[in-house]
Amino acid sequence: MRIGEFQDFIRQKYCERDTQRGTPATFMWFVEEVGELATALAGNDQDNKAEEFADVFAWLCTLANINGVDLEKAVEKYTVRGKPGFK
Protein backbone atom coordinates (compact mmCIF):
# COMPACT_ATOMS: atom_id res chain seq x y z
CA MET A 1 0.00 0.00 0.00
CA ARG A 2 1.25 3.47 -0.88
CA ILE A 3 1.88 5.98 1.91
CA GLY A 4 -0.66 8.32 0.30
CA GLU A 5 -3.25 5.56 0.03
CA PHE A 6 -3.12 4.92 3.76
CA GLN A 7 -3.30 8.65 4.51
CA ASP A 8 -6.37 8.88 2.22
CA PHE A 9 -7.94 5.87 3.91
CA ILE A 10 -7.59 7.58 7.29
CA ARG A 11 -8.89 10.85 5.84
CA GLN A 12 -12.03 9.28 4.37
CA LYS A 13 -12.80 7.41 7.54
CA TYR A 14 -12.02 10.01 10.21
CA CYS A 15 -11.35 13.46 8.74
CA GLU A 16 -14.64 15.09 9.73
CA ARG A 17 -14.25 14.18 13.41
CA ASP A 18 -10.50 14.92 13.31
CA THR A 19 -11.09 18.41 11.88
CA GLN A 20 -13.70 19.22 14.53
CA ARG A 21 -11.32 18.06 17.28
CA GLY A 22 -8.53 20.27 15.96
CA THR A 23 -4.75 19.97 16.05
CA PRO A 24 -3.95 20.39 19.78
CA ALA A 25 -6.45 17.79 20.99
CA THR A 26 -5.48 15.44 18.15
CA PHE A 27 -1.82 15.85 19.07
CA MET A 28 -2.67 14.69 22.60
CA TRP A 29 -4.25 11.51 21.18
CA PHE A 30 -1.18 11.00 19.01
CA VAL A 31 1.14 11.33 22.00
CA GLU A 32 -1.00 8.90 23.98
CA GLU A 33 -0.35 6.36 21.21
CA VAL A 34 3.38 7.17 21.33
CA GLY A 35 3.25 6.28 25.03
CA GLU A 36 1.54 2.99 24.24
CA LEU A 37 4.27 2.27 21.70
CA ALA A 38 6.89 2.87 24.43
CA THR A 39 5.11 0.34 26.65
CA ALA A 40 4.94 -2.20 23.81
CA LEU A 41 8.63 -1.74 22.94
CA ALA A 42 9.56 -2.49 26.55
CA GLY A 43 7.75 -5.84 26.33
CA ASN A 44 8.12 -8.99 24.27
CA ASP A 45 4.74 -9.20 22.52
CA GLN A 46 5.52 -8.80 18.82
CA ASP A 47 1.84 -8.51 17.81
CA ASN A 48 1.33 -5.75 20.35
CA LYS A 49 4.36 -3.90 18.97
CA ALA A 50 2.95 -4.12 15.44
CA GLU A 51 -0.42 -2.84 16.69
CA GLU A 52 1.08 0.16 18.43
CA PHE A 53 3.27 1.04 15.44
CA ALA A 54 0.14 1.02 13.28
CA ASP A 55 -1.72 3.25 15.75
CA VAL A 56 1.08 5.82 15.90
CA PHE A 57 1.28 5.86 12.10
CA ALA A 58 -2.52 6.23 11.79
CA TRP A 59 -2.58 9.20 14.17
CA LEU A 60 0.39 10.73 12.35
CA CYS A 61 -1.70 10.52 9.16
CA THR A 62 -4.63 12.13 10.98
CA LEU A 63 -2.45 15.03 12.11
CA ALA A 64 -1.08 15.40 8.59
CA ASN A 65 -4.61 15.39 7.15
CA ILE A 66 -5.90 18.20 9.33
CA ASN A 67 -2.72 20.21 8.67
CA GLY A 68 -2.71 19.91 4.90
CA VAL A 69 0.48 17.85 4.69
CA ASP A 70 0.97 15.09 2.09
CA LEU A 71 3.15 12.51 3.89
CA GLU A 72 4.18 10.67 0.73
CA LYS A 73 5.41 13.93 -0.79
CA ALA A 74 7.02 14.98 2.50
CA VAL A 75 9.30 11.91 2.65
CA GLU A 76 10.82 12.81 -0.73
CA LYS A 77 13.30 14.86 1.26
CA TYR A 78 14.83 11.51 2.15
CA THR A 79 14.25 9.47 -0.97
CA VAL A 80 14.68 12.05 -3.69
CA ARG A 81 16.72 14.92 -2.41
CA GLY A 82 18.37 13.16 0.56
CA LYS A 83 18.88 15.15 3.71
CA PRO A 84 22.47 16.04 4.55
CA GLY A 85 21.97 16.52 8.27
CA PHE A 86 19.83 13.47 8.97
CA LYS A 87 21.25 11.50 11.88
Next chain:
Amino acid sequence: MRIGEFQDFIRQKYCERDTQRGTPATFMWFVEEVGELATALAGNDQDNKAEEFADVFAWLCTLANINGVDLEKAVEKYTVRGKPGFK
Protein backbone atom coordinates in the same frame (compact mmCIF):
# COMPACT_ATOMS: atom_id res chain seq x y z
CA MET B 1 5.93 5.09 -2.76
CA ARG B 2 4.82 2.07 -0.77
CA ILE B 3 5.01 2.14 3.01
CA GLY B 4 7.34 -0.88 2.93
CA GLU B 5 9.57 0.73 0.32
CA PHE B 6 10.17 3.73 2.57
CA GLN B 7 10.83 1.49 5.56
CA ASP B 8 13.35 -0.49 3.43
CA PHE B 9 14.98 2.72 2.27
CA ILE B 10 15.52 3.78 5.88
CA ARG B 11 16.75 0.26 6.77
CA GLN B 12 19.34 0.19 4.01
CA LYS B 13 20.62 3.62 4.85
CA TYR B 14 20.65 3.57 8.65
CA CYS B 15 19.99 0.09 10.07
CA GLU B 16 23.54 -0.71 11.16
CA ARG B 17 23.87 2.46 13.23
CA ASP B 18 20.25 2.15 14.45
CA THR B 19 20.81 -1.41 15.67
CA GLN B 20 23.98 -0.44 17.53
CA ARG B 21 22.17 2.46 19.20
CA GLY B 22 19.35 0.19 20.35
CA THR B 23 15.67 0.81 21.03
CA PRO B 24 15.73 3.06 24.14
CA ALA B 25 18.21 5.58 22.70
CA THR B 26 16.45 5.49 19.32
CA PHE B 27 13.12 6.11 21.03
CA MET B 28 14.60 9.26 22.56
CA TRP B 29 15.56 10.52 19.09
CA PHE B 30 12.07 9.68 17.86
CA VAL B 31 10.47 11.67 20.71
CA GLU B 32 12.78 14.59 20.02
CA GLU B 33 11.34 14.65 16.49
CA VAL B 34 7.81 14.44 17.91
CA GLY B 35 8.65 17.59 19.91
CA GLU B 36 9.88 19.34 16.78
CA LEU B 37 6.61 18.38 15.08
CA ALA B 38 4.69 19.99 17.96
CA THR B 39 6.67 23.20 17.47
CA ALA B 40 6.04 23.16 13.71
CA LEU B 41 2.30 22.53 14.19
CA ALA B 42 2.08 25.58 16.46
CA GLY B 43 3.50 27.75 13.66
CA ASN B 44 2.46 28.71 10.14
CA ASP B 45 5.35 27.41 8.05
CA GLN B 46 3.85 24.69 5.86
CA ASP B 47 7.24 23.50 4.55
CA ASN B 48 8.52 23.12 8.10
CA LYS B 49 5.42 21.09 9.02
CA ALA B 50 6.02 18.75 6.06
CA GLU B 51 9.69 18.38 7.09
CA GLU B 52 8.84 17.46 10.65
CA PHE B 53 6.14 14.97 9.60
CA ALA B 54 8.73 13.28 7.38
CA ASP B 55 11.26 13.16 10.22
CA VAL B 56 8.78 11.59 12.65
CA PHE B 57 7.77 9.02 10.03
CA ALA B 58 11.43 8.22 9.26
CA TRP B 59 12.24 7.63 12.92
CA LEU B 60 9.09 5.54 13.30
CA CYS B 61 10.43 3.36 10.45
CA THR B 62 13.80 3.16 12.20
CA LEU B 63 12.16 1.98 15.42
CA ALA B 64 10.12 -0.55 13.45
CA ASN B 65 13.25 -1.81 11.68
CA ILE B 66 15.20 -2.52 14.84
CA ASN B 67 12.13 -4.17 16.41
CA GLY B 68 11.28 -6.49 13.52
CA VAL B 69 7.95 -4.84 12.68
CA ASP B 70 6.70 -4.51 9.10
CA LEU B 71 4.76 -1.22 9.09
CA GLU B 72 2.91 -1.92 5.84
CA LYS B 73 1.66 -5.21 7.21
CA ALA B 74 0.89 -3.65 10.60
CA VAL B 75 -1.56 -1.11 9.12
CA GLU B 76 -3.66 -3.91 7.68
CA LYS B 77 -5.47 -3.89 11.00
CA TYR B 78 -7.06 -0.69 9.69
CA THR B 79 -7.35 -1.35 6.00
CA VAL B 80 -8.12 -5.05 5.86
CA ARG B 81 -9.59 -6.24 9.10
CA GLY B 82 -10.73 -2.88 10.47
CA LYS B 83 -10.31 -2.17 14.14
CA PRO B 84 -13.50 -2.04 16.17
CA GLY B 85 -12.21 0.13 18.98
CA PHE B 86 -10.30 2.69 16.92
CA LYS B 87 -11.31 6.20 17.96
